Amino acid sequence: MTAVLVPTTTPAAVSTTAAAIARGRRIRRRRWTVTTAILAVIVLAVVAISTMVGHTFYTPVEVLRVIFGESVPGASFTVGELRLPRAVLALFSGFAFGMAGVTFQTMLRNPLASPDVIGISAGASLAAVTGIIVFSLSDVAVSAVALVGAIVTAGAIYLLSSRSGFAGARLILIGIGVAAMIQSLIAYLLSGAAEWDLQAAMQWLSGSLNNASWERLVPLAIVMLLVVPVMLARSGDLDILRLGDDSAAALGVRVSPTRVLFILGAVILLAFATAATGPIAFVAFMAGPIAARLLGPGPSLLLPAGLVGALLVLVADLVGQWAFESRYPVGVITGILGAPYLVYLLVRTHRSGGSL
Amino acid sequence: MNPPLTATLREPDAAPAAPAAVAASRDPAPVPGSVGHRLAAEGLALAYGDRVVVSDLDLQIRTGAITTIVGANGCGKSTLLRAFARLLPPQAGRVVLDGREIHRTPTKQIACEIGLLPQNPIAPEGIAVADLVGRGRHPHQRMLARWSAKDYQVVAESLEATDIADLADRSVDELSGGQRQRVWIAMALAQETGILLLDEPTTFLDVAHQIEVLDLLTDLNRSRGTTIVMVLHDLNLAARYADELVAMKDGQVHACGAPDAVVTEDLVRDVFGMDSRVIPDPVSGSPVVLPMGRHHVRR
Numbered sequence: 001m002t003a004v005l006v007p008t009t010t011p012a013a014v015s016t017t018a019a020a021i022a023r024g025r026r027i028r029r030r031r032w033t034v035t036t037a038i039l040a041v042i043v044l045a046v047v048a049i050s051t052m053v054g055h056t057f058y059t060p061v062e063v064l065r066v067i068f069g070e071s072v073p074g075a076s077f078t079v080g081e082l083r084l085p086r087a088v089l090a091l092f093s094g095f096a097f098g099m100a101g102v103t104f105q106t107m108l109r110n111p112l113a114s115p116d117v118i119g120i121s122a123g124a125s126l127a128a129v130t131g132i133i134v135f136s137l138s139d140v141a142v143s144a145v146a147l148v149g150a151i152v153t154a155g156a157i158y159l160l161s162s163r164s165g166f167a168g169a170r171l172i173l174i175g176i177g178v179a180a181m182i183q184s185l186i187a188y189l190l191s192g193a194a195e196w197d198l199q200a201a202m203q204w205l206s207g208s209l210n211n212a213s214w215e216r217l218v219p220l221a222i223v224m225l226l227v228v229p230v231m232l233a234r235s236g237d238l239d240i241l242r243l244g245d246d247s248a249a250a251l252g253v254r255v256s257p258t259r260v261l262f263i264l265g266a267v268i269l270l271a272f273a274t275a276a277t278g279p280i281a282f283v284a285f286m287a288g289p290i291a292a293r294l295l296g297p298g299p300s301l302l303l304p305a306g307l308v309g310a311l312l313v314l315v316a317d318l319v320g321q322w323a324f325e326s327r328y329p330v331g332v333i334t335g336i337l338g339a340p341y342l343v344y345l346l347v348r349t350h351r352s353g354g355s356l
Numbered sequence: 357m358n359p360p361l362t363a364t365l366r367e368p369d370a371a372p373a374a375p376a377a378v379a380a381s382r383d384p385a386p387v388p389g390s391v392g393h394r395l396a397a398e399g400l401a402l403a404y405g406d407r408v409v410v411s412d413l414d415l416q417i418r419t420g421a422i423t424t425i426v427g428a429n430g431c432g433k434s435t436l437l438r439a440f441a442r443l444l445p446p447q448a449g450r451v452v453l454d455g456r457e458i459h460r461t462p463t464k465q466i467a468c469e470i471g472l473l474p475q476n477p478i479a480p481e482g483i484a485v486a487d488l489v490g491r492g493r494h495p496h497q498r499m500l501a502r503w504s505a506k507d508y509q510v511v512a513e514s515l516e517a518t519d520i521a522d523l524a525d526r527s528v529d530e531l532s533g534g535q536r537q538r539v540w541i542a543m544a545l546a547q548e549t550g551i552l553l554l555d556e557p558t559t560f561l562d563v564a565h566q567i568e569v570l571d572l573l574t575d576l577n578r579s580r581g582t583t584i585v586m587v588l589h590d591l592n593l594a595a596r597y598a599d600e601l602v603a604m605k606d607g608q609v610h611a612c613g614a615p616d617a618v619v620t621e622d623l624v625r626d627v628f629g630m631d632s633r634v635i636p637d638p639v640s641g642s643p644v645v646l647p648m649g650r651h652h653v654r655r
Contacts, residue, residue, distance in 0.1 A: 017521045018512035021486045024525040025503070028484065109478065233500060239480075240494055246474040249443050251547070252467030252495035296482065 039307040046314040050087035086212040090313045096273035098309020101284030103266035108168035114285035118175025121279040122182040123153025133193045143275035150271035207280035207331025235300035282338020387420030392550040399449030409435045410607040422584045424594035427604035441472040467495035471549035479528040486524040492546030514545040534565035554586040596642040619643040
């Protein structure tokens with residue numbers, strides 16, 4: 001392909017342009033790399049602060065000694081069994097929520113397409129509330145049924161919306177309808193619940209890290225180690241999918257398998273995170289758009305959105321625990337942050353017709 | 357194209373004069389000197405669900421030429437283009453590229469040989485022109501690989517060829533309709549395919565930009581020998597810019613061949629259900645269709 005289309009174009013002009021393109025791409029990539037690195041550092045810093053701050057303050061040295069397995073009076077239990085699992089669970093679940101949310105939002109080209117808006121979190125909640133109120137299940141069993149609830153709901157929404165070809169808008173509308181239906185079922189169950197069960201159910205529904213423990217963390221951690229690398233490795237295909245199905249197929253992307261892979265990955269992340277912490281309101285929904293504002297257009301948002309999600313949960317949990325006289329579950333804080341953001345986004349989307 | 361008219365105007369159909377150039381299954385010789393791929397539909401049937409759109413269609417695309425596909429709304433021309441692009445699996449028959457059935461060939465392999473500009477491509481919000489054009493390199497890149505020197509070279513050439521090099525770092529959102537269409541064409545060029553399919557590449561453009569896009573595609577065809585197949589709404593532009601013109605009706609090829617031979621008053625009546633006069637274009641010499649509606653016609 002040495003033939004030149006425009007007669008005025010010379011090889012010299014082409015190499016000048018190539019150099020300019022390389023420069024522009026380098027600038028955009030650097031912004032992505034630097035911002036993502038800063039996010040990662042802040043996330044780790046907040047994890048560190050979460051392990052030090054509490055009723056008793058422990059120095060970084062004491063915390064590190066606990067992490068390296070030394071026995072430190074007081075700190076070994078408080079840090080090793082309470083604060084550290086709580087912070088790590090916040091990190092992992094926040095990351096999973098953020099990445100799952102931005103996957104849906106990217107694929108459906110709509111910031112409203114977050115799993116907590118289209119009923120997947122609601123499905124997990126219904127299963128969990130049923131488990132608590134109707135069957136009086138144990139903690140671990142509640143997590144398990146929540147997992148099943150999320151996956152079944154996601155499957156049902158996907159099947160309902162893909163009757164003749166896949167349409168993003170239809171999936172979102174059906175998802176919102178399913179979410180409304182499930183909410184009313186949850187309200188029905190709660191209205192007939194015994195007082196003790198009601199409290200447990202409400203705590204689960206608001207999303208909380210109070211029951212954090214290493215055992216609770218293990219399933220989520222294993223799943224993330226399996227799913228996250230696969231999704232990151234295939235993020236190039238997700239970027240191409242943003243051009244529309246026809247363009248993506250013409251560029252050699254296998255559209256349906258790619259979509260199924262990402263939906264499955266996102267649902268699994270979301271389901272396991274929800275099973276571990278309950279549906280922490282609006283984290284999946286907010287993380288992607290915030291990451292997009294921070295990074296500007298460019299390469300994949302999967303990783304940065306995961307970091308933003310982790311940061312949201314970590315900070316909200318710190319605030320919920322220590323900023324007020326009484327302690328609030330993390331989901332209450334993210335809910336207070338998220339609801340106005342939803343309104344803002346609706347207003348802005350309506351005005352500009354823009355997407356993520 | 358006034359809907360109430362078609363019923364009355366279709367009546368002459370009763371005794372159809374066989375169009376001069378019905379030669380759907382002929383095998384046009386490649387443009388001399390072209391070495392591109394050969395694309396053909398054989399006994400092709402296409403449907404969306406139960407709705408059959410194209411049935412038993414044979415069409416050999418002339419290698420190295422510009423082919424335009426015209427026809428009334430709903431005649432199946434866009435559907436046919438989607439099948440050529442491997443987007444729509446056939447109900448029956450096959451689409452063949454160099455003897456290989458494209459729906460049995462891996463999509464990435466086809467993407468190195470056939471490019472497509474769909475009717476409504478979607479630009480991700482805020483994406484830079486160079487990055488969008490660079491998406492065209494996707495079929496040539498390995499997973500997670502960085503851009504190679506060749507990638508930069510080809511993207512630069514594509515931007516130069518479409519005359520948008522100075523827009524490389526601009527956001528696609530900020531561009532005008534004409535500029536944006538150039539960006540999409542540049543992306544298709546970056547794909548470096550011997551065959552380029554375009555679904556109504558001139559919609560939403562004013563007349564000057566329509567001509568600009570069609571001239572650009574002609575440049576591409578002449579300088580690189582790219583085989584171009586496009587669906588066009590404007591019959592006169594289709595006749596002017598085509599080496600081969602395909603007129604479709606009811607999911608069939610009604611006529612195909614050189615525009616001079618194909619575009620006649622009878623053909624327009626058969627395909628669009630409309631009376632017209634066809635005269636030679638004083639500018640290009642190609643046939644021009646002057647529609648005859650109920651009003652503003654000198655009898």
